[in-house]
Amino acid sequence: xxxxxxxxxxxxxxxxxxxxxxxxxxxxxxxxxxxxxxxxxxxxxxxxxxxxxxxxxxxxxxxxxxxxxxxxxxxxxxxxxxxxxxxxxxxxxxxxxxxxxxxxxxxxxxxxxxxxxxxxxxxxxxxxxxxxxxxxxxxxxxxxxxxxxxxxxxxxxxxxxxxxxxxxxxxxxxxxxxxxxxxxxxxxxxxxxxxxxxxxxxxxxxxxxxxxxxxxxxxxxxxxxxxxxxxxxxxxxxxxxxxxxxxxxxxxxxxxxxxxxxxxxxxxxxxxxxxxxxxxxxxxxxxxxxxxxxxxxxxxxxxxxxxxxxxxxxxxxxxxxxxxxxxxxxxxxxxxxxxxxxxxxxxxxxxxxxxxxxxxxxxxxxxxxxxxxxxxxxxxxxxxxxxxxxxxxxxxxxxxxxxxxxxxxxxx
Numbered sequence: 001x002x003x004x005x006x007x008x009x010x011x012x013x014x015x016x017x018x019x020x021x022x023x024x025x026x027x028x029x030x031x032x033x034x035x036x037x038x039x040x041x042x043x044x045x046x047x048x049x050x051x052x053x054x055x056x057x058x059x060x061x062x063x064x065x066x067x068x069x070x071x072x073x074x075x076x077x078x079x080x081x082x083x084x085x086x087x088x089x090x091x092x093x094x095x096x097x098x099x100x101x102x103x104x105x106x107x108x109x110x111x112x113x114x115x116x117x118x119x120x121x122x123x124x125x126x127x128x129x130x131x132x133x134x135x136x137x138x139x140x141x142x143x144x145x146x147x148x149x150x151x152x153x154x155x156x157x158x159x160x161x162x163x164x165x166x167x168x169x170x171x172x173x174x175x176x177x178x179x180x181x182x183x184x185x186x187x188x189x190x191x192x193x194x195x196x197x198x199x200x201x202x203x204x205x206x207x208x209x210x211x212x213x214x215x216x217x218x219x220x221x222x223x224x225x226x227x228x229x230x231x232x233x234x235x236x237x238x239x240x241x242x243x244x245x246x247x248x249x250x251x252x253x254x255x256x257x258x259x260x261x262x263x264x265x266x267x268x269x270x271x272x273x274x275x276x277x278x279x280x281x282x283x284x285x286x287x288x289x290x291x292x293x294x295x296x297x298x299x300x301x302x303x304x305x306x307x308x309x310x311x312x313x314x315x316x317x318x319x320x321x322x323x324x325x326x327x328x329x330x331x332x333x334x335x336x337x338x339x340x341x342x343x344x345x346x347x348x349x350x351x352x353x354x355x356x357x358x359x360x361x362x363x364x365x366x367x368x369x370x371x372x373x374x375x376x377x378x379x380x381x382x383x384x385x386x387x388x389x390x391x392x393x394x395x396x397x398x399x400x401x402x403x404x405x406x407x408x409x410x411x412x
Contacts, residue, residue, distance in 0.1 A: 002116050002149075004105040004197040005237060006086035006190050009407035010140070016040055016079050017169045021179065021405040024143055030055045040079050042405035044070045046134075046142060059130060068137050080408065087183050088193055089407055090162050091241050094178030095400045100247035101159050103193070104144065104407050106237035107203060109219035112212060117147070117203045118385035120396070123213045131214035141215060141239040141409040145208030146402055148378065149200050151244040158189050169406065177400040203242060204385050207398050212238070222411075239409035241402055245378050252288075252351035252375045253397040254358055255326070256367040259345060261335045265299040268334065268369065272296075275329045276305040285355045288374040294326060297359050297370040317384045322373045323392045330371070340393045348394040351375065 012020040019040040025047055028036065034050040037043040044051055048066035049058040056063055074080045089104035111117050135141060162182040169181035184190060205212050215238035222235040260268050272278055276294075286295045286302035292312070294305040311329060313319035331337040337346050347367070349357050358370035376396055384391055 001198050002111050002200050002203050003108040004194060004242075005108075006088045006184075006194070007106045007234075007237070007239070007409050008083040008086050009089065009104070010075070010080050010082045010410060011407050012040075012080055012405065013078065014169060017181075017406070018171045018173075020074075020079055021171075021173070021403045022046065024401050024404050027401055030058060040074070042074075042142070045074065045138075046404060064133060064137050067134065071138055071140070071142070082410070083183075086190075087185055088190055089184060090159050090180075090182040091402070091406060092163065092178075092180040093400045093402075094180070095176075098249070099178070099180075100243055100249075101156075101163060102241040102243040102247075103155070103159065104239065104241050105193075105197070106409060107147070107240050107242075109216040109236050109238065110231065111203070112216040113220075116201075117205060117212065119205045119209055119212070120381055120385045120389075120391045121205075121209045121393075122390050123209050127210045128213045128217065131210050132218055135214055135218045135411070136221075139411045141211075141411070143208075143211065143404040144402055144407065145211045145215070145238070145240045146206045146398065147203040147240045147242040148206050148245045148248055148382075149197075149203055149242050151246050152196060152200065155193065155196050156244065158184070158193060161189070173403065175400075179403050179406070181406055202386075203240070204245075204382055206243070206248060206381075206396070207401070208240075212240075218411075235411040237409070237411075239407065245382065248378055248398065250375045250378065250381065250396050251399055252373050253323075253394050254349045254351060254355070254370065254372045255331070255394075256347050256349060256358060256361050256370045257331070257335055257337070257345055258347075258367055260368050263334070268298065269303070271334045272305060272330060275311050275333075276307055279304045285359065286372075287355060288372055291374055292322060292325065293374055294322065295355070295372040297355075297362050297372075298368075300363070302359075317380070317387050318389050318391070321376065321380065321384075321391065321395065323376075323395045326371055326373065327392060350397040350399075352397065352399050 019038050020042055022042040030049050033043045033047040045067055049056050049063045051066050091104050092099050092101045167180045167182050172178050219236050223229045281302045281304050288295050292307040296303045307325050312325050318324055337343045355372050361367045362370050
């Protein structure tokens, strides 16, 4: 059973929200951030290296100092203002006519330590360390993490009550995604949400594994330094946007490879045909239509690949994943790519870019072959997290990404 609590968010006044809200720190590089950041953009806080000319190392002390200065300045200028009392918030996103409704809440670091906040990806300590520095120096969760939870009718009913009214924020970002935000300000509703989540068995990390781990580690750090620790201090809590599982859609996460490991295109097709039914589909983009079906772009042509029976284990939550099947039977066995995390011959392309991006990168000569996969389902993600297993790297891609700057949680 998970613990949540309301919090007094630091957030932009309505008239500034479109200027302050920004894409998350990890979806754009420093040059892109510098080009994208207007005067009030949160990117000056989440990617402070852009305030230097030329851009400096994002991991340097001057960059960290600038982040702290900018967070203070944004509050002093009234671009970010803290609510007077703790609330829950509804944050909804619209993409291609589909809207998903999340609750902005604080989750407890103990739940992460005790395995009630379940993960499906490995984290890297260096990336955790970097996120810890940002939490530590700001004494705040500047950006939220992205959780899912099993659907609950009564929680949905409370959310629907508020979303029927006028939103606090309502705008469409430059990428065409809609962002909508409501404040849950009735104390009876706030109390009931807290009670209802106490009956929810687990949260699942959808996106933000490193931020979640960093928040938990900062909480543990502060606990050790506080002899009067009770477990209720603000540093024990971190900000998340939690969505019902049924609202979320995972999109495909595809692979491009730089060479054919010494094979000709014909030899590659023949080798793949040992474990897959291979069919040439022509020059038009071919998208996989079901589990265990892949598409491949090679030498100007698209192919469909369907894994043959007996080549995978439907009863193994990891073995049944298409990323595992492709990794084992093609990337490793034929192309010699053993470690997806470290091998420089492979790159990954989020499905949001479309399959045309795969053929473009192959046709340009940068890559030799591309593979498109059928997306993982939320059920597969939950099954893997529940079983204590970890998904292979670059398995899930969630869209739309959470906009940063709509709410910030102070740890003190």
